[in-house]
Amino acid sequence: MQAKPEALMTPQPQTQAVSRGDSSVRSWVDESARYLLIAPAILIVLVLAIFPLLVSLYLSFSRFKFVKGGFEINFIGLKNYEKLLFGSEQRHVLGKFGEVPLTGWLLYGAFMGLMLYLLYQYATSERLSGFGFVMRVISVVFAGGLALLALLTLGAGGLPGTLIVTLMFVFGGVALQYLLGLGLGLLLTQNLPGKRFFRVIFLLPMMITPVGIGFLFKMMTDTLKGPFSPVWLAAGLGDFAMLGQADTARLAVIIGDTWQWTPFMFIILLAALEGISKETIEAALVDGANRLQMFRFIILPDVIPVSTTVILIRLIESFKIIDMPNILTGGGPGTATETMTLQAYSGWRSGNLGESAALAYLLLIVATFCAMVFINFIRRRLLNWTV
Amino acid sequence: MHKSKFLFLFVGVLALFSTIASAQDKPYAGLEIDLLTFVGPQVAEPLQRHAPEFEALTGAKVNIVTVPNADLYQTILTDQATGTLSYEAFVFAPQWIVDYAVPGYLEDLTPYVEADEALEWDDVGQFFREFSAMYDNKIYAIPLDGDFHMVYYRTDVLEELGMEPPKTWDEYLAVAKAANGIDMNGDGEGDYGSCIAKARAQQSYWWILSVAAPYLQSQGTSQGIFFDNDTLVPLTDNEGFIRALEIYKETTQYGPADELSIGVGDTRGLWTAGRCALTLDWGDVGSLAVSEGSMVNGLTGAVITPGSTSVVDRATGKLVECTPEICPHAVDGVNHAPFASFGGWSGDVSAQIDPKLKEVAYAYLSFVSQPAQSNVDVTIGATGFNPYRVSQFENLDAWLANGFTEEAATNYLSAIEASLNNPNMVLDIRVPQNQRYEQVILDEILSRFLADELTSAEAAAEIVTRWEEVTEELGRDAQKAAYTATLGTTGGN
Numbered sequence: 001m002q003a004k005p006e007a008l009m010t011p012q013p014q015t016q017a018v019s020r021g022d023s024s025v026r027s028w029v030d031e032s033a034r035y036l037l038i039a040p041a042i043l044i045v046l047v048l049a050i051f052p053l054l055v056s057l058y059l060s061f062s063r064f065k066f067v068k069g070g071f072e073i074n075f076i077g078l079k080n081y082e083k084l085l086f087g088s089e090q091r092h093v094l095g096k097f098g099e100v101p102l103t104g105w106l107l108y109g110a111f112m113g114l115m116l117y118l119l120y121q122y123a124t125s126e127r128l129s130g131f132g133f134v135m136r137v138i139s140v141v142f143a144g145g146l147a148l149l150a151l152l153t154l155g156a157g158g159l160p161g162t163l164i165v166t167l168m169f170v171f172g173g174v175a176l177q178y179l180l181g182l183g184l185g186l187l188l189t190q191n192l193p194g195k196r197f198f199r200v201i202f203l204l205p206m207m208i209t210p211v212g213i214g215f216l217f218k219m220m221t222d223t224l225k226g227p228f229s230p231v232w233l234a235a236g237l238g239d240f241a242m243l244g245q246a247d248t249a250r251l252a253v254i255i256g257d258t259w260q261w262t263p264f265m266f267i268i269l270l271a272a273l274e275g276i277s278k279e280t281i282e283a284a285l286v287d288g289a290n291r292l293q294m295f296r297f298i299i300l301p302d303v304i305p306v307s308t309t310v311i312l313i314r315l316i317e318s319f320k321i322i323d324m325p326n327i328l329t330g331g332g333p334g335t336a337t338e339t340m341t342l343q344a345y346s347g348w349r350s351g352n353l354g355e356s357a358a359l360a361y362l363l364l365i366v367a368t369f370c371a372m373v374f375i376n377f378i379r380r381r382l383l384n385w386t387v
Numbered sequence: 388m389h390k391s392k393f394l395f396l397f398v399g400v401l402a403l404f405s406t407i408a409s410a411q412d413k414p415y416a417g418l419e420i421d422l423l424t425f426v427g428p429q430v431a432e433p434l435q436r437h438a439p440e441f442e443a444l445t446g447a448k449v450n451i452v453t454v455p456n457a458d459l460y461q462t463i464l465t466d467q468a469t470g471t472l473s474y475e476a477f478v479f480a481p482q483w484i485v486d487y488a489v490p491g492y493l494e495d496l497t498p499y500v501e502a503d504e505a506l507e508w509d510d511v512g513q514f515f516r517e518f519s520a521m522y523d524n525k526i527y528a529i530p531l532d533g534d535f536h537m538v539y540y541r542t543d544v545l546e547e548l549g550m551e552p553p554k555t556w557d558e559y560l561a562v563a564k565a566a567n568g569i570d571m572n573g574d575g576e577g578d579y580g581s582c583i584a585k586a587r588a589q590q591s592y593w594w595i596l597s598v599a600a601p602y603l604q605s606q607g608t609s610q611g612i613f614f615d616n617d618t619l620v621p622l623t624d625n626e627g628f629i630r631a632l633e634i635y636k637e638t639t640q641y642g643p644a645d646e647l648s649i650g651v652g653d654t655r656g657l658w659t660a661g662r663c664a665l666t667l668d669w670g671d672v673g674s675l676a677v678s679e680g681s682m683v684n685g686l687t688g689a690v691i692t693p694g695s696t697s698v699v700d701r702a703t704g705k706l707v708e709c710t711p712e713i714c715p716h717a718v719d720g721v722n723h724a725p726f727a728s729f730g731g732w733s734g735d736v737s738a739q740i741d742p743k744l745k746e747v748a749y750a751y752l753s754f755v756s757q758p759a760q761s762n763v764d765v766t767i768g769a770t771g772f773n774p775y776r777v778s779q780f781e782n783l784d785a786w787l788a789n790g791f792t793e794e795a796a797t798n799y800l801s802a803i804e805a806s807l808n809n810p811n812m813v814l815d816i817r818v819p820q821n822q823r824y825e826q827v828i829l830d831e832i833l834s835r836f837l838a839d840e841l842t843s844a845e846a847a848a849e850i851v852t853r854w855e856e857v858t859e860e861l862g863r864d865a866q867k868a869a870y871t872a873t874l875g876t877t878g879g880n
Contacts, residue, residue: 066464066465067490070468071468088852088853088856092831096840224643224644241643241644241645243647243648244645244647330586330588332834333587333647333837334838335838349457349458349460350820350823352823
């Protein structure tokens with residue numbers, strides 16, 4: 001047996017060193033490639049999303065002024081926020097405080113009791129963490145503050161500001177959209193004639209521009225000249241201006257918003273309903289479950305995970321509502337239908353960018369905490385209930 | 388060969404001369420400008436109508452771009468300040484000239500006007516030349532419209548009631564109350580004593596100033612109604628302005644149920660449909676009343692805005708009865724203070740564009756303002772342009788040609804002239820960022836007052852607080868200088 005020539009017996013260490021070097025470079029490239037390839041896209045998203053956030057945050061602490069050749073931004077600290085929350089715009093944003101009856105205080109007490117109980121439950125659970133506890137305390141304080149504000153401004157002698165008006169549209173609108181969307185979804189899971197046709201029809205409102213819907217409802221609520229005026233007149237409402245009264249104007253905005261966004265709830269919930277296992281339903285039927293029991297124990301638990309997600313999405317979206325009140329009522333009568341976004345838009349329109357940015361950030365804070373309360377106190381419990 | 392060469396040469400020379408001739412006929416061929424104004428249909432309509440005419444004459448294409456009135460100020464400011472320069476010309480409120488001229492966004496049109504005989508500059512009423520067109524002794528805008536508030540009344544309804552056109556705001560309320568519920572157009576339904584557009588975020592905030600003006604100003608135009616001339620404290624927290632707010636609110640009782648959410652387009656529609664006994668508006672109603680489809684042609688009278696028999700003593704804030712010393716311009720004991728609200732739509736040119744495009748933009752605005760076009764436009768209610776040239780008041784031909792009777796034209800023009808020539812005429816505010824004072828703050832507070840969110844005293848006080856904040860922010864001395872300089876403008880033709 002011939003020995004291998006030494007030339008063939010290439011020095012192992014050198015080869016190994018080269019191989020190790022090659023493979024470590026290669027593995028670094030492999031490891032880093034995914035970050036390097038995705039970096040441009042992330043950078044663009046960061047620039048488009050984070051940069052405006054930071055600029056508008058700085059603007060909220062500044063006074064903006066157009067001058068020849070461009071603009072001037074002067075730092076003024078918290079003055080914009082002071083004006084909105086404690087100064088001449090306080091009534092506009094927070095509302096006018098009225099008197100709260102005893103029942104109101106009792107309700108508030110019950111609400112705070114519930115919030116504290118939920119906090120206590122968390123504090124005594126296995127999931128307890130320092131950060132989680134602090135965030136939940138902040139959420140409780142925040143929710144308590146909003147509830148107190150609602151109580152003070154919605155009672156006798158009180159007038160809601162743009163903050164409470166926004167919350168009315170958010171919670172009232174989303175609740176109605178969810179119930180209607182679920183109802184329509186349940187209807188279309190039945191074997192009804194024309195269900196495919198109605199599935200398309202129910203989606204149409206979502207395709208229409210909000211401004212168009214605003215004008216549509218403006219015409220429909222016109223008791224004298226609109227297409228429904230014979231109906232209004234026959235009902236004796238010819239002299240009634242729906243958009244001229246605070247409560248009915250808000251109702252008109254909620255109805256218009258609900259008409260537009262119920263299809264969104266509907267289509268997602270329909271998909272969830274159609275995904276429920278037929279075997280489970282058949283088994284329940286065999287076991288003698290009636291429709292209510294079917295809904296309570298089979299359908300609802302299966303739909304809740306999707307429901308909480310779609311409610312959260314709509315909640316966050318609803319905080320930005322502007323089209324409907326802007327077109328339908330201009331924020332009126334008075335400020336009865338003016339939302340925070342509409343108020344910020346009016347400020348922007350008059351060149352008051354600093355105050356407008358401060359309002360936008362206040363809205364961001366409110367929306368973030370409402371979402372946190374929903375996720376931490378409501379969504380988790382609903383999901384646990386389905387297990 | 389010689390013949391064909393000669394023919395070729397002849398055709399070539401002919402073509403060359405034709406090109407030169409057409410270039411001279413259409414000096415702006417191939418050029419295009421964008422002009423920004425509010426969505427209208429008033430104001431935008433005549434601009435859109437004249438654009439093809441101008442193109443046929445000059446070759447230049449003019450695109451009319453519109454935005455809602457509430458967005459116009461900011462759109463222009465942002466476009467010019469950021470250097471975007473999407474628009475070469477604008478038609479906007481002359482009050483805003485101060486915010487655009489000072490930073491250098493508007494072209495000084497003085498040399499253009501001086502060289503432009505076709506514009507007939509001297510025919511433009513002196514007041515409109517000074518208030519609508521000039522700032523700091525330079526011409527920055529070409530007037531296209533002249534604005535005064537007036538009260539219109541149904542001649543037949545008042546005759547039936549045995550009442551006279553109102554001379555004071557108390558009389559206005561009395562007429563409105565008496566007429567409210569009467570069927571004025573024969574459809575069997577009761578109609579309205581008063582129709583005033585009160586929607587928020589439209590053009591409604593000017594009406595309260597017409598109501599308040601005779602309570603606040605009696606010593607002539609240079610006294611002003613917005614601020615104390617020494618301290619620049621707003622003139623709203625006093626008995627006069629509070630009384631004006633109460634009058635304004637009371638008119639709502641005699642109007643349509645949705646008056647708080649209707650704009651001038653709606654109230655003008657109600658007027659021509661014969662549904663109102665009284666209305667407060669600019670000059671548009673006079674021309675709309677004689678337009679096709681109007682049910683009130685020959686039944687519409689116009690009168691100077693009502694006055695007051697008492698005015699505010701600025702030292703005490705209390706109302707005091709008119710005397711010859713306190714109200715030197717009073718007529719039969721009534722102090723009138725007609726409000727030159729808004730001034731009148733005016734055309735301006737961007738200073739930051741190509742000089743050739745500036746020429747085109749100016750030429751178009753001049754074309755629209757020239758008597759041949761303007762004298763017809765002001766007689767058509769749908770244009771939104773009201774009389775502002777001397778010839779428009781003196782020559783009735785165009786009015787008669789567009790549906791006015793001589794009596795109606797005389798009545799209408801007399802009412803405007805009575806306002807224009809009144810020594811106690813009131814100028815609209817023209818300080819820097821006047822848009823914040825009026826269009827934002829006054830509009831919002833007025834809307835809240837009408838919706839019962841504020842009492843009259845609270846509304847008056849809040850206007851003071853919020854206007855003072857703006858004044859402090861912009862500099863009291865600078866605002867005072869701008870305000871008092873504006874009050875130096877004289878009235879009349």
